Amino acid sequence: MDTRWTELLETLRQLLGYYRALLEINQNKQQVLIKVDSKALEKLTQQEEIIIVKMGKVEELRRKAVDDLADFYGVPKSQMDLSELRRHAEGTTLEELSEITAAFEAVWAELMPLNEANAKLIQQALGIIQYNLNLLSNNSVGHTYADRGTDAGPVRKSIMLDAKA
Template sequence: MSKAIIQLKEALRQEQQIYQGVLELADQKTLMVVRNKVKELEKLTLKEQQFIREISRFEQIRQSLLGHFAKEKELAEVPQNLSALLSFLPENEVEEIESLRQQLVVTIQEISEKNRLNETLINQSLDFIQVNLEALTQLETGNPYGEKADAKNKQTRQIFDAKY
């Protein structure tokens, strides 16, 4: 078995663990959005950014290992992705790498679905806030005397004091 393939399998396993961590964070973010815990949501977002940096690093490692494999096998071109790599491998290695690839695909799909849910929840929260702000900051409360009433009788409501 090729040294590059052994390292690639290990990198894929580690990358899967990182994506699992991202998925767990996405689940936690859903809870924080529902519970309106903004500070905790910010902390989770920072952790997520760390995971994203790790994922980027593993993408670079994977590309490097594909290059090493191409050198080892004296291929004219470096396989661009795992699917392209499979055509150069024996059947027993194909099955294991395909299984690892499929696990990654499933986890990434789950993350994507969870992120769409979180986005929907956040947008609903923002819409709710917007409706409440509009209700609280109406420019006019209405004029009980009709349109011809003196401008002095018009009342305005403000939630914020502009002096501060």
């Protein structure tokens, strides 16, 4: 196997490992968000940031490997996508490339909906935090519910915290 292909497959394997780690972190993050455990959430977020930085470095290596293959096969770099890579890959290289691609698709299929669910949980948590901050900081917090088309009435000021304290 050509060293250019070896480099590409190795970087793809590393990226796949990082995506699997992100999937695990996001699965844990969902449980932490449900439990509202801010310390555990902070720890997971730090782990996620470290992985993302590492992914960025490996992604640069992957781009270089793809560019090298594009130069080798005389394909414009902008056109060297996965289908073009498959067109030029042969034998075990093609098999490995197909296996890695299928593994990426499986991880992404789990990761995307999980990210969307986590984003909704985060938005809900932020809404609750904002509501509580408004209550504690003496900002107006009106009635939560009112009949359709009617005014909920005057807003009562909360006096839970002394602004001078």
